[in-house]
Amino acid sequence: MTELRGPVRVVGTGLIGTSIGLALTRLGVVVELIDADPDSALMAERIGAGSRLVQLAPQLVVVAVPPDHVGEVIAEQLRQTDAIVTDAASVKGKPLADAKALTDKAADDLARYVGSHPMAGSERNGPLAGRADLFDGATWAITPHPTSDPEAVELVRRLAEACGARTVELSVADHDLAVARVSHLPQLMSSLAAGTLVDAPSAHLDLSGQGVRDVTRIAASDPGLWTQIVSANSPALSGLLEQIRDELDRLLIALGKEEAADEVTAVLRRGVSGAVRVPGKHGSPHIELVSVLVTIPDRPGQLARLFADAAASGANVEDLRIDHSPGRPVGEVELAVKPASVDQLVRVLTERGWSVHR
Ligand SMILES: NC(=O)C1=CN([C@@H]2O[C@H](COP(=O)(O)OP(=O)(O)OC[C@H]3O[C@@H](n4cnc5c(N)ncnc54)[C@H](O)[C@@H]3O)[C@@H](O)[C@H]2O)C=CC1
Numbered sequence: 001m002t003e004l005r006g007p008v009r010v011v012g013t014g015l016i017g018t019s020i021g022l023a024l025t026r027l028g029v030v031v032e033l034i035d036a037d038p039d040s041a042l043m044a045e046r047i048g049a050g051s052r053l054v055q056l057a058p059q060l061v062v063v064a065v066p067p068d069h070v071g072e073v074i075a076e077q078l079r080q081t082d083a084i085v086t087d088a089a090s091v092k093g094k095p096l097a098d099a100k101a102l103t104d105k106a107a108d109d110l111a112r113y114v115g116s117h118p119m120a121g122s123e124r125n126g127p128l129a130g131r132a133d134l135f136d137g138a139t140w141a142i143t144p145h146p147t148s149d150p151e152a153v154e155l156v157r158r159l160a161e162a163c164g165a166r167t168v169e170l171s172v173a174d175h176d177l178a179v180a181r182v183s184h185l186p187q188l189m190s191s192l193a194a195g196t197l198v199d200a201p202s203a204h205l206d207l208s209g210q211g212v213r214d215v216t217r218i219a220a221s222d223p224g225l226w227t228q229i230v231s232a233n234s235p236a237l238s239g240l241l242e243q244i245r246d247e248l249d250r251l252l253i254a255l256g257k258e259e260a261a262d263e264v265t266a267v268l269r270r271g272v273s274g275a276v277r278v279p280g281k282h283g284s285p286h287i288e289l290v291s292v293l294v295t296i297p298d299r300p301g302q303l304a305r306l307f308a309d310a311a312a313s314g315a316n317v318e319d320l321r322i323d324h325s326p327g328r329p330v331g332e333v334e335l336a337v338k339p340a341s342v343d344q345l346v347r348v349l350t351e352r353g354w355s356v357h358r
Pocket residue numbers: 011012013014015016017034035036037040064065066067069070073088089090091117118119120121122123124125126127225229
């Protein structure tokens with residue numbers, strides 16, 4: 001059996017590399033930290049993600065640098081070490097092709113390389129955004145190529161599990177199509193929607209509610225990193241963007257005409273059907289939840305009181321959203337619970353003085 005013993009060398013100590021370092025260090029695995037930017041490696045070391053000086057040769061190298069540089073760093077690490085090498089890049093085809101082009105004894109050396117991709121992150125970057133629990137309960141894709149050594153695949157699986165993730169194995173091409181759908185297209189749609197707000201008068205922005213916050217959250221992501229991700233995955237993304245363009249064209253042609261309502265309804269209905277297919281928390285299949293809306297005074301301690309009262313009803317809060325409307329002395333908390341818990345939750349909260357609606 002292939003055990004993850006370490007040392008693990010992390011190249012690129014930004015958000016992802018530092019989070020991997022923190023997760024492994026908490027298990028006692030020795031982690032070596034390398035970054036092209038000495039301040040980044042120093043910062044990662046200071047927050048406990050590993051050490052910049054490790055004498056022992058690595059068992060595993062994790063390349064967590066931006067996608068444009070992943071292929072060259074993989075090839076370099078295969079050349080410099082006897083270790084198994086993986087990477088965390090958000091796209092898998094281009095790094096593999098780049099590494100192949102730069103590896104001399106291609107088949108031999110590349111057997112020690114297996115791509116992977118933790119499906120967790122944030123719109124922040126750099127070592128200070130790193131967290132030991134970033135991957136807890138997340139999905140981590142493992143993407144062997146045809147000449148990957150099965151032992152290398154197993155070790156990368158151990159890495160993902162050690163970081164608290166559950167693994168899914170798929171081919172490089174399948175992975176890139178999947179992330180185009182569930183990650184790269186949503187990023188572009190979020191950026192496009194947020195872009196229309198740049199010149200909006202502040203009086204318009206004052207009307208913002210949770211919907212626009214939800215849709216624009218990931219628009220805050222690093223443009224430098226995402227330019228590389230989108231460019232590297234352009235073949236898979238192009239097909240999806242064409243599909244959206246065709247639907248927008250149909251919508252634009254219909255708007256203002258009699259058939260507009262049908263076209264709008266069709267777009268919205270398709271959206272409902274797609275949204276329910278997004279898996280729920282902990283990677284479990286989508287579960288039917290009911291929302292209960294509670295008005296909450298904007299004062300310290302109110303959330304704690306609400307949670308205590310919700311717990312007293314016996315309901316498990318499956319999801320939570322807080323809406324602070326600008327300039328209002330109250331906020332609104334949306335508690336999502338299983339249908340069986342709703343009546344009891346509403347009854348207990350109402351009895352305890354909360355203003356509740358469904
Ligand atoms: N940001 C996210 O939410 C996620 C990112 N990823 C992938 O993880 C990788 C890293 O992303 P982040 O940690 O967000 O980026 P980041 O910007 O936080 O960190 C990248 C680090 O790599 C270093 N670096 C750049 N070129 C280097 C080189 N040639 N050698 C050594 N170090 C180098 C930079 O100095 C920086 O410290 C990317 O490939 C990205 O696609 C994967 C999952 C989620």
